[in-house]
Amino acid sequence: QVQLVESGGGLVQAGGSLRLSCAVSGASVSANGMGWYRQAPGKQRELVARITSAGSTNYADSVKGRFTISRDGAKNTVYLQMNSLKPEDTGVYYCNRYWSTPWHWGQGTQVTVSS
Numbered sequence: 807q808v809q810l811v812e813s814g815g816g817l818v819q820a821g822g823s824l825r826l827s828c829a830v831s832g833a834s835v836s837a838n839g840m841g842w843y844r845q846a847p848g849k850q851r852e853l854v855a856r857i858t859s860a861g862s863t864n865y866a867d868s869v870k871g872r873f874t875i876s877r878d879g880a881k882n883t884v885y886l887q888m889n890s891l892k893p894e895d896t897g898v899y900y901c902n903r904y905w906s907t908p909w910h911w912g913q914g915t916q917v918t919v920s921s
Contacts, residue, residue, distance in 0.1 A: 808832035808909040810901055815915030818891055826886040826915055828901030833909070836879040841904035842886045845914070846897035855886060856904045868894070891919045 814826040826842070841856035854866045855875040863875050874887040884901050898914040 810909060810912035812899060812901055812912050812915040815899060815917045817918045817920065820892055820919055820921050822891050822919070823887070823889045824891065824917060826888065826899055826901075826917075828884040828886075828912070830882050830884065830901075833903075834879070835877045835882050835884050838903045839905040840875075840877065840884045840901060842873075842875060842884070843900045843902060844895070844897045844917075845900070846894075849897075851900065853904055857884070888917070891917075893919045893921045895919050 809831045811829045812826060814824060816824060818824055837859055839856060839858045841853050843851045844854045845851040854869050855873050857863050857875045857877055865873060872888065872890045877884045896917060896919050898916050900911055900914045902908040902911060
């Protein structure tokens with residue numbers, strides 16, 4: 807059974823930075839295309855960043871140039887470096903594979919950006 811544990815969220819002022827981590831057990835982050843999702847209050851969960859098994863990355867227009875997804879195969883962890891944060895980045899962030907039926911979702915990590 808795959809387990810996903812997200813961490814690193816918090817309260818930050820606009821313009822600040824956070825680094826999120828997603829520790830994965832039961833599957834390899836290097837063998838799976840992984841993504842970071844965001845669920846803003848009252849909105850559906852959306853994919854904001856993804857990394858393919860080959861290491862290519864892709865971003866939603868709303869975060870392009872500010873967010874960077876990466877992974878560490880040895881630690882089996884996926885990261886999301888978030889810079890120049892905006893109030894509209896507020897939400898719960900989750901990681902999961904993006905290319906197939908998602909695994910059971912983790913608890914997510916709350917990111918709140920104040921103006």
